[in-house]
Amino acid sequence: MRYTDKIREIAKKILADKTVDLIIGFKRGTLPMMTEPVTVRDAEKTDQLYWDSFCNMNLANYLPKREEKIGIVAKGCDSRNIAVHIVENQIKREQLYIIGVPCEGMVDRRKIISLLGDKEAKEVIESDGEIIVKGEGFEHALKRNDYLQDNCMRCMHRNPVIHDALVGDLVEERKEPDPYDDVKDIEEMGSGEKWEFFLDLIKDCTRCYACRNACPLCYCPTCFVDESDPQWVGKSIDPTDTMTFHVLRAFHCAGRCTDCGACEQACPVDIKVRSFTRKLNKDVLDLYGSEAGLSIEERPPLDTYRPDDYDAFIR
Amino acid sequence: MPDNPYLPYPVRIQQIITETEDRNLKTFKLGFLNKDDEEQFKYIPGQFCELSMAGKGEIPIGIASSPTEKGFLLFTVNKTGVATKYLHNMDEGGIIGVRGPLGNWFPWKEMEGKNVLVIGGGFAFTTLRSSIVYMLHPENRNRFRDITLVYGARSPGLLLYRKELAEWEKRNDIHVHITVDATDDPDWPYNVGFVPAVTEQKIKTSENSYALVCGPPIMIKFTQPVLEKVGFEPERIIMSLEMRMKCGIGICGRCNIGDKYVCKDGPVFSLAQLNELPKEY
Amino acid sequence: MSDKVIKKEELPNVLKILKETYEVFVPVKEKGFYRFKVLEDENKVDLNFTNTRLSPKSLLFPQSERMFEYSLDEADEDAYVIKEPPKDYAPTVVVGMRPCDAKALRLVDVNFVNPEFKDPWWARRLESLTLIGLGCKEPCSTCFCTSVNCGPFNEEGLDVLLFDLGKNYMARAITEKGAQLLKLAGVSEDATSDLNKQAEESKAKAEKQIISHVPTDKLKEKKAIDLFDASFWDEVAFACLNCGTCTFLCPTCWCFDIQDEVNKKKGDRIRNWDSCMFPLFTLHASGHNPRSEKVQRVRQRFMHKLKYYLDKYDNGVACVGCGRCVNYCPVNIDIREVFKLMNET
Numbered sequence: 001m002r003y004t005d006k007i008r009e010i011a012k013k014i015l016a017d018k019t020v021d022l023i024i025g026f027k028r029g030t031l032p033m034m035t036e037p038v039t040v041r042d043a044e045k046t047d048q049l050y051w052d053s054f055c056n057m058n059l060a061n062y063l064p065k066r067e068e069k070i071g072i073v074a075k076g077c078d079s080r081n082i083a084v085h086i087v088e089n090q091i092k093r094e095q096l097y098i099i100g101v102p103c104e105g106m107v108d109r110r111k112i113i114s115l116l117g118d119k120e121a122k123e124v125i126e127s128d129g130e131i132i133v134k135g136e137g138f139e140h141a142l143k144r145n146d147y148l149q150d151n152c153m154r155c156m157h158r159n160p161v162i163h164d165a166l167v168g169d170l171v172e173e174r175k176e177p178d179p180y181d182d183v184k185d186i187e188e189m190g191s192g193e194k195w196e197f198f199l200d201l202i203k204d205c206t207r208c209y210a211c212r213n214a215c216p217l218c219y220c221p222t223c224f225v226d227e228s229d230p231q232w233v234g235k236s237i238d239p240t241d242t243m244t245f246h247v248l249r250a251f252h253c254a255g256r257c258t259d260c261g262a263c264e265q266a267c268p269v270d271i272k273v274r275s276f277t278r279k280l281n282k283d284v285l286d287l288y289g290s291e292a293g294l295s296i297e298e299r300p301p302l303d304t305y306r307p308d309d310y311d312a313f314i315r
Numbered sequence: 316m317p318d319n320p321y322l323p324y325p326v327r328i329q330q331i332i333t334e335t336e337d338r339n340l341k342t343f344k345l346g347f348l349n350k351d352d353e354e355q356f357k358y359i360p361g362q363f364c365e366l367s368m369a370g371k372g373e374i375p376i377g378i379a380s381s382p383t384e385k386g387f388l389l390f391t392v393n394k395t396g397v398a399t400k401y402l403h404n405m406d407e408g409g410i411i412g413v414r415g416p417l418g419n420w421f422p423w424k425e426m427e428g429k430n431v432l433v434i435g436g437g438f439a440f441t442t443l444r445s446s447i448v449y450m451l452h453p454e455n456r457n458r459f460r461d462i463t464l465v466y467g468a469r470s471p472g473l474l475l476y477r478k479e480l481a482e483w484e485k486r487n488d489i490h491v492h493i494t495v496d497a498t499d500d501p502d503w504p505y506n507v508g509f510v511p512a513v514t515e516q517k518i519k520t521s522e523n524s525y526a527l528v529c530g531p532p533i534m535i536k537f538t539q540p541v542l543e544k545v546g547f548e549p550e551r552i553i554m555s556l557e558m559r560m561k562c563g564i565g566i567c568g569r570c571n572i573g574d575k576y577v578c579k580d581g582p583v584f585s586l587a588q589l590n591e592l593p594k595e596y
Numbered sequence: 597m598s599d600k601v602i603k604k605e606e607l608p609n610v611l612k613i614l615k616e617t618y619e620v621f622v623p624v625k626e627k628g629f630y631r632f633k634v635l636e637d638e639n640k641v642d643l644n645f646t647n648t649r650l651s652p653k654s655l656l657f658p659q660s661e662r663m664f665e666y667s668l669d670e671a672d673e674d675a676y677v678i679k680e681p682p683k684d685y686a687p688t689v690v691v692g693m694r695p696c697d698a699k700a701l702r703l704v705d706v707n708f709v710n711p712e713f714k715d716p717w718w719a720r721r722l723e724s725l726t727l728i729g730l731g732c733k734e735p736c737s738t739c740f741c742t743s744v745n746c747g748p749f750n751e752e753g754l755d756v757l758l759f760d761l762g763k764n765y766m767a768r769a770i771t772e773k774g775a776q777l778l779k780l781a782g783v784s785e786d787a788t789s790d791l792n793k794q795a796e797e798s799k800a801k802a803e804k805q806i807i808s809h810v811p812t813d814k815l816k817e818k819k820a821i822d823l824f825d826a827s828f829w830d831e832v833a834f835a836c837l838n839c840g841t842c843t844f845l846c847p848t849c850w851c852f853d854i855q856d857e858v859n860k861k862k863g864d865r866i867r868n869w870d871s872c873m874f875p876l877f878t879l880h881a882s883g884h885n886p887r888s889e890k891v892q893r894v895r896q897r898f899m900h901k902l903k904y905y906l907d908k909y910d911n912g913v914a915c916v917g918c919g920r921c922v923n924y925c926p927v928n929i930d931i932r933e934v935f936k937l938m939n940e941t
Contacts, residue, residue: 037927061837114628120646203627229400234857235855237660269629320716321663321865322664348677369666369668369677369678371856372856396881399881409676411676559879562854565712565713569870573820573821573899574903
């Protein structure tokens with residue numbers, strides 16, 4: 001891909017001139033449509049770095065508490081999470097050299113796998129807005145934009161919000177009138193219907209916490225579900241406990257979530273975890289006019305106290 | 316053990332003894348509710364049990380009593396987590412469960428005819444108490460040669476089993492060296508100094524000897540070279556490990572060090588065995 | 597017992613007969629992936645699946661299982677006494693288990709039933725199960741069963757093995773239990789030598805189709821402590837999110853936690869799947885944690901599977917090559933690569 005060469009070139013330069021101690025980026029995966037987050041410390045080994053439409057994990061997740069100077073590859077959403085980390089004192093801006101990737105959306109591997117049914121993709125090639133999927137006795141040319149991750153389909157911030165270099169020209173931001181039409185469908189449900197919807201949503205949850213662990217926001221040293229004294233949540237797969245986990249986690253992310261989709265991509269049982277977080281993103285936007293991670297100056301709205309707050313109860 | 320190895324025997328708390336001045340250590344004297352269970356429960360010093368509190372869970376605790384003491388079991392419990400806090404707040408007469416005996420034991424067969432040096436630090440003295448009571452019992456005393464004890468705590472008030480220590484001190488079939496890290500008591504009749512230093516001072520030979528060592532990691536770290544210097548072979552330095560445990564029977568998977576489960580293949584290991592295992596404890 | 601034949605159109609009938617005696621589990625596609633569920637309509641059984649997303653270990657070892665119950669009501673005579681509730685061990689048949697998953701049950705069995713202790717729930721469920729396996733005629737590119745003492749038509753752990761031969765299944769009874777089941781289900785027609793030949797060909801073709809191979813030959817001779825101290829663990833572990841996905845999907849991961857849960861005056865002791873990926877797994881009450889770092893936990897998982905298990909039980913590695921962790925690790929930590937590192941470095 002065109003971005004790969006540029007990422008390698010920048011990485012090589014900033015490692016060689018000691019701008020950074022290491023690069024956090026992606027390397028090619030061992031399977032089609034997979035990539036693996038990787039660190040590179042040696043300017044001569046930057047050829048490992050790689051970019052394609054399946055770099056779906058959020059690399060900001062690997063930043064908190066690191067001490068080194070770090071070059072990090074960042075899509076729009078990743079860069080917003082880096083901004084959140086900076087605001088929340090998880091990493092310092094001076095430690096970072098952000099290699100910004102103008103993003104045209106990540107392709108959802110699972111959508112393609114699900115399209116193939118019991119057939120297996122043996123080779124996947126990207127070219128010119130198309131994804132060519134080849135396997136035993138078939139070859140599909142799929143339109144890239146039809147197979148984007150759900151979050152990418154509604155993304156309004158595809159360009160990195162902070163960066164020290166760019167690997168390509170900025171892409172045009174979408175101007176969709178309403179990025180939250182899907183949330184509205186849920187809002188329109190009656191309360192009983194909503195409850196059923198969410199119960200059904202989490203039915204298969206294994207409490208593996210992949211969603212939490214893939215999320216850059218979830219850096220608490222001890223998550224509330226792991227606390228034993230007091231124990232807030234039971235540890236079995238009782239629906240009440242499972243729901244408590246998802247709802248509390250979502251609330252903890254309110255005003256901080258950039259909708260990067262890592263939670264859904266990590267879930268081993270395809271739970272649409274974003275159904276929880278997106279409602280809160282929408283509320284925070286409606287109530288405070290705020291979207292997470294657009295600035296490194298401003299703290300998240302639910303983490304802010306202002307003496308001139310217009311609500312009397314908080315003053 | 317019952318047919319179901321996860322099922323605890325019901326026991327009643329007969330007596331609770333507060334051991335230390337900080338009140339963080341209490342000894343629980345437990346009696347079986349069912350006579351059959353008591354008869355089935357045969358243990359060897361060095362083993363442990365899961366104490367089982369309905370509603371709070373289980374905790375692995377070394378057996379502090381000796382099989383030569385009949386009609387009860389003793390467990391000395393440090394107040395740390397949810398279950399131990401709950402247990403500390405229980406009253407005499409309360410019902411809990413005991414699952415065990417679990418794990419292996421000190422190498423009693425191998426130690427026969429040998430001198431036994433017992434080194435303990437702080438609250439890691441429970442199965443060592445069991446061992447001393449066991450060895451001093453008239454039926455067993457002749458099986459062992461010299462018995463020497465070095466036991467220390469941070470301060471006099473943090474020593475366990477103080478009455479018994481004083482009694483052992485008076486006996487002539489055990490050499491007792493009690494020590495504290497520090498004390499402001501001008502009348503303190505015993506040693507002042509860390510366990511490794513007192514060991515170095517008092518123990519001059521490893522001939523025909525085994526050493527049983529239990530204590531905090533820092534004590535073990537500094538005692539080990541002292542023992543090696545006097546010539547203890549790693550095969551004869553015996554230690555008991557702690558680990559987070561759940562099942563206690565080598566099934567639930569969490570307490571491994573390399574391919575050994577501390578709950579089943581341990582908790583007692585020789586230094587020689589530990590040297591072969593990853594340092595992950 | 598000679599191999600039998602079941603015409604595909606007769607399968608519903610066979611299942612219907614089984615349903616009268618057994619609880620029957622079949623693969624069912626729900627919410628986008630397959631899982632084993634109780635058979636409802638035998639006419640809608642779909643065996644054209646690759647494999648279930650989660651391994652079928654939960655049939656014997658549920659993710660959450662009530663071990664004991666007790667009363668905390670002082671008014672009850674046996675308050676605080678922990679008791680075992682009755683459990684259902686009705687005879688059960690699983691239809692369509694993949695050979696790798698059946699082999700995995702054998703690997704896990706040495707843990708749950710060891711010379712000193714027997715896990716009563718695992719053991720009794722295993723006894724109550726009859727496993728009808730389905731050979732994999734189309735293995736995936738991530739399958740590497742043939743490298744780990746298994747294969748697409750491996751028979752170990754199964755009672756009956758089915759070969760999918762177009763219009764027919766060929767059914768091979770592997771155990772007496774399997775033979776009895778076939779008899780009960782009225783499966784009596786002997787497979788022709790032609791069908792038998794087709795089955796052998798299908799098996800050979802499938803084995804050849806397996807393109808993933810992992811080396812294991814040097815794992816035994818290596819010292820655990822050298823592998824533990826190897827330099828590659830940091831690199832292997834970097835991307836790891838410490839989510840439990842690999843362990844939860846894995847057919848040979850068996851670790852569990854025990855928790856008490858109380859509702860008013862009634863309590864349960866429950867065991868839940870646990871994962872060595874979680875820091876809590878080894879956290880002492882004192883705060884000390886022998887595996888506090890991610891790299892230690894990642895190392896533990898692979899060392900347990902590929903070395904400690906091998907050393908402890910002399911029963912091969914604790915991996916059947918099903919490829920679940922390869923496919924579902926969100927950051928592509930690929931156990932096949934770790935095999936290479938551990939075996940070759």
